[in-house]
Amino acid sequence: MTPFLNNYLSGQWQSGADAVHTLFDPVTGEALAATGGAAAGIREGFAFARHEGARALQAMTYAQRATMLGEAVKIMQANRDAYYAIALANSGTTRADSGIDIDGGLYTLGYYAKLGAALGDAHALTDGSAAIMSKDQLFQSQHLMVPIKGLALLINAFNFPSWGLWEKAGPALLSGVPVVVKPATSTAWLTHRMVADVVAAGILPPGALSIICGSANGLLDALTPFDVLSFTGSAETAAKLRSHAAVARDSVRINIEADSLNSTLLGEDAGPGSAAFDLFVDNLVRDITIKSGQRCTAPRRALVPKQLFQPVAEAVAGKLAAIRTGNPRNEQTMMGSLVSRAQYDSVQEGLHRLKTESSVLFDGNAQPLLDADHQSSCVGPTLLGVRDADQARLVHAHEVFGPVSSLIGYRDGAHAIEIAHRGQGSLVASVYSEDPALLATAARELAASHGRVHLVSPDVGKTHTGHGNVMPASIHGGPGRAGGGEELGGLRALNFYHRRAALQASSVVLAAITQSASPFSA
């Protein structure tokens, strides 16, 4: 019998629900686990989190909560083998790709444990220094950040069941805010197992961490004005969440990471044989194939000078040809599966659409799969080519969430930036060049429409953290189509889980307030 992923609410594991959704191995098709339908006791569970969970968390200092996060990391590190086994079976990922999710999640949680320790024995954070409001200087205004009075509902995406949880739950719990996570059903097993391990270890106070697997029905209706909602997923669902009464009428704060047509740019200076050219090609291939392209940061559009279109196409195709796709249990496999047959169908359909405007420069699906057949959710890497960026429409608007990127030729630097902007706001753009002035100019142009701009010059060719990797020290998010959200970025992540208030008072009173606060700085 397959495991049933029960819900944990009000500090209790729920039992007795009927199995409604099934989780599958995307390579073998085997049924792995099941979840129920709409959860029972949502309102009570949310109230328990807001009262019991928040009370206990907020009685602790930042340093105490940081210690708790560090202990959670240790508990999970002891269970890493189980997590890798679940990821292999449920996400169809190679060991390296599973590591990006699992170890990436634990690294990020550990990062917040470390940052939090530095906040010390405080219960609130001061924001900036006091402004003098009276001639005698006695009346002043001091901004204070205090934990929100609600819970954080995290509705997460299927591609990062571990990292997606901890990159959000880390800052929330460090802030003293209880978390309810609703993982995407298709890969909920890993999230469920991690939560179960942390709960079993008794590290967190009751109500601090809850999980709901299966249907999201009823979750939004149970939100109240001081809660926050964080969503990673499609723009279509995001629009529905924003229009829900809890958000639209009760001002529940919402953070969204949605679609993104990220760009990677090769500078005009970087011809074949140059270090920047090689870095561009190597990194593009890596970013196309890591997690089978199932990263919201993957470069969907590769922009190169028109005269370099052919050499780049050949170099990238050459490297993609060496990628072996298939069952991640085979040690020869370099790229595993998509997470589900639904994603497989979505990628096929997306490719079909993009091909109406582009040519196929490389088709990895012509190669045989390793230990997998075409009933699996494995797809080979594809490089498409768009010669007229100005005429093309879909390549700037339709994200294919798989190992697919489109090569696009640009005329000059201004044209390249204009093409990047046609994505209408993206999570990340990268630029490869040997010219610091070119990189600096591009960065300034791209900053307003991208949450992150990643600049690779040969001096950092070996040490840069990668276009697609989200590092906790840098903010993650982007305007417009990308959802307008902002996560991570060091302590900036705590903004979402705090309320900022201006305290206007005599300096004597302000001193009494701020004695239990640490300074907040980015």
Place this chain on the structure above:
Amino acid sequence: MTPFLNNYLSGQWQSGADAVHTLFDPVTGEALAATGGAAAGIREGFAFARHEGARALQAMTYAQRATMLGEAVKIMQANRDAYYAIALANSGTTRADSGIDIDGGLYTLGYYAKLGAALGDAHALTDGSAAIMSKDQLFQSQHLMVPIKGLALLINAFNFPSWGLWEKAGPALLSGVPVVVKPATSTAWLTHRMVADVVAAGILPPGALSIICGSANGLLDALTPFDVLSFTGSAETAAKLRSHAAVARDSVRINIEADSLNSTLLGEDAGPGSAAFDLFVDNLVRDITIKSGQRCTAPRRALVPKQLFQPVAEAVAGKLAAIRTGNPRNEQTMMGSLVSRAQYDSVQEGLHRLKTESSVLFDGNAQPLLDADHQSSCVGPTLLGVRDADQARLVHAHEVFGPVSSLIGYRDGAHAIEIAHRGQGSLVASVYSEDPALLATAARELAASHGRVHLVSPDVGKTHTGHGNVMPASIHGGPGRAGGGEELGGLRALNFYHRRAALQASSVVLAAITQSASPFSA
């Protein structure tokens, strides 16, 4: 013939529209001015602002834009008499109340001119210091704030046609972001006149400042992903804006100031005869009557220890009895009119609702109006009394936007905080006490549910800036029912008009980027 308030879009005053809406004198009923219906050329005008306006503004440095704001202040100061005449006729306000809007607006704009000068010859702002991302320390992440790539659409409320414009337009223009203002129709005349004066002076580049009077139809449909929308008004309209496709689907950033059931609290230590008691009473009376209570920050709920209910009721009633209401042209008049007959009806209806749960402690409408009749929009001040705060529902949920406050008795400090929280998020709470520890505790409790906490101890009795006054150094906004927005707060106001991006690069490249940036700090 009454003046026609034409629209200014694409750097041109539009003409030829039919009069659709009429603006009235709320005291005499006289027709004062007219506006058209839905504006023509909105999409073209918005595109002009985004391209011509933004290009010109962003070619300037912060210091240059600050100088421009300072020049706008000077131009308007030269026209103050005209503004007071318009406010008297169109808003029905006394000279003192007109000054809060007119001089308050110019003061706030001047404040941003001063702050902006300190940002110097920069085109972007650095946020925090660089984070080291590689062992050799060469690869780093630096957060940069750059002006958004869109326009700011300001949909403003009727109660502050001057301040409401400049408290938003000041930070927007200082950020390099073009502004389109849609003032509330009933009092649009003053906004229109100020914009016309600034436009005529030729201080701002074409496209930097546009105005649309009359209908808001079509404005939201013309927004694109990088625009921002700032709204002050009802929670009902706010919910509609949040659900509009531009916001819900295209992630147009939105800032909302909506309803607020603000509280003012008298500490348990402050008995009759104490300085804190007298300060509480004096300030409550002032905040009820200033601008006839038409301030979103006015204290709708006055919370006092149960045993002080009667003495406070008597003291407040005694002072309210001295307030003469009527035509602001009469020098004896201390409180003018509501802005329109629609507001008059809304206040009467709201009073009727609140009275179902409360008693009338003082009714200023029993007194004769000065030089005005009951066809005018004048209403006298009203103090209601709620003895059982826990049973009452409407007093915590229904904002009557006029000279009305409800006195509520509380049992102890915890009960007072609980009652304040029943407002589900407010713009401001104030506390009056002689005990710094009481004030500090209350402030910590109130901070998460209020944008501003105003603490009055006798040492700042003469110098504090007032519960209801919004000072530009402190943020203005509040969670939940108050709309979840955040404005002002010194340089914090610039956040809304900038995008923050993480720039990941070699320190050599980062140095080239940040050489034209100034540090951002709150």
